Structure formats: structure tokens, C-alpha cells
Amino acid sequence: MQSPYTVENFKLKDDTIVFRDIRKEPFEIFGFYDVENRNDYIRVPNEVAEKCQAAPGEPSLYTRYRRTSGGRIRFKTDSDCLAIRVKLPNLTPYPFATPIMNYGFDFYIRKNGKEVLGGIFNPPSDIVDEYDGCVNLRDRSEKEITINFPLFNEVSSVEIGLRQGASLDRHTPYTIQKPVVFYGSSITHGMSASRPGLSY
Numbered sequence: 001m002q003s004p005y006t007v008e009n010f011k012l013k014d015d016t017i018v019f020r021d022i023r024k025e026p027f028e029i030f031g032f033y034d035v036e037n038r039n040d041y042i043r044v045p046n047e048v049a050e051k052c053q054a055a056p057g058e059p060s061l062y063t064r065y066r067r068t069s070g071g072r073i074r075f076k077t078d079s080d081c082l083a084i085r086v087k088l089p090n091l092t093p094y095p096f097a098t099p100i101m102n103y104g105f106d107f108y109i110r111k112n113g114k115e116v117l118g119g120i121f122n123p124p125s126d127i128v129d130e131y132d133g134c135v136n137l138r139d140r141s142e143k144e145i146t147i148n149f150p151l152f153n154e155v156s157s158v159e160i161g162l163r164q165g166a167s168l169d170r171h172t173p174y175t176i177q178k179p180v181v182f183y184g185s186s187i188t189h190g191m192s193a194s195r196p197g198l199s200y
Helices: 046-051 099-103
Strands: 006-008 017-021 028-030 072-077 081-087 105-111 114-121 130-136 143-148 157-163
Touching (some): 017 081, 072 157, 081 105, 114 130
Antiparallel strands (some): 006 130, 017 157, 028 072, 081 130, 105 114, 105 143
16 A cells, blocks of 8 residues: 655754654553663563573574564654654664565554554665654644554664644554553564564
């Protein structure tokens, strides 16, 4: 599905965009452990990852629990643009994955009760350990947005940029409040999904 919005990836110079840390209200973060007390994003506690032993010749959970597949940011705004600023502490390209899978973010906008693809934050080819991206959302109507984290890399910091003076509030809550935990193979993780929002 093609995004109806214009996605631009560049170092932002627009001083009318205000960046905010996603760890602060009213942003909500899902899919990670102990977000409030950490400086990174992990999917299980450190002590659990350290105790999980791999099969001979296989990478352990300890090498994978920092990959951010399944992580989400949710909020509501009337901003006419959506920007992101990301820091990736251990940039690791994988030969089997595209840059969008590795380090990219995508987002969905809720319309008529359904989540519709809004766009992709595609990392630049010369990425080192951070990048910015911006999407033109065209108008100042209220939008409920869900942003999906990359499938394969670690993320240490995410800031969301909105137009100065734009509203910012909580997204409509999930219908089912309790989290669901999946345990499985690389397919469950999102292997070969073309972008983060298409993972299992």
C-alpha cells in the first residue's frame, strides 16, 4: 500500500518544529520493558536475557532482546507535519534485511476505526548512528498516530517533532488492555517483513 503522505528524509532545519522525548506524557510506549527507568529499549529484563542459553551455534536471547521489533509509540495530534529524530547506538547492517527493516520506522493513522499506513521514515544511505526524517501530513486535522520501531537494531533515543503550537494528547486506548506476549521463530520476530508495521 502506498502512503498518501509525502515522506521526506533530511536533516531538519525548520525551527517551527518542536521535538519531544517519547518517554514523557502524553506519549505512550508499548512493547518494551521498564521504559520509565531505562536509557534504552529492551523487550525483557536483563537478568532474564542473561540466563537464557542458546542452542549450540545459535545466537542467544542476550544478543536479540535489544532489537526493537514490536515496539510502538502512540499519540494524537493536529500537527500538519510529523518528524522523528533517532539515535542507534550499535548500528548493525544485516545482509538479509533492507535499511527500512533494520533501522526504519513506519507509522499508521487511525481512520474510521482502522489503522491506515501513513508513511515510512526511511534512513539515509550514509547513516552512521542517528538520523532525522519528516512527513508532510497536509492539514491541521486531528490524527491518531502509531509509530512502529525498527525490526532488527537497537534504539537508544527517539524524539517526535510536531509543528509548534500543535495539540498533543493520548491516542484512543487499545480495546484489549492486557498485553499479549509472543514467543517463536524469526518469523514471529518479523524476519523478511518489508517494514516494521508488517511484523508478526
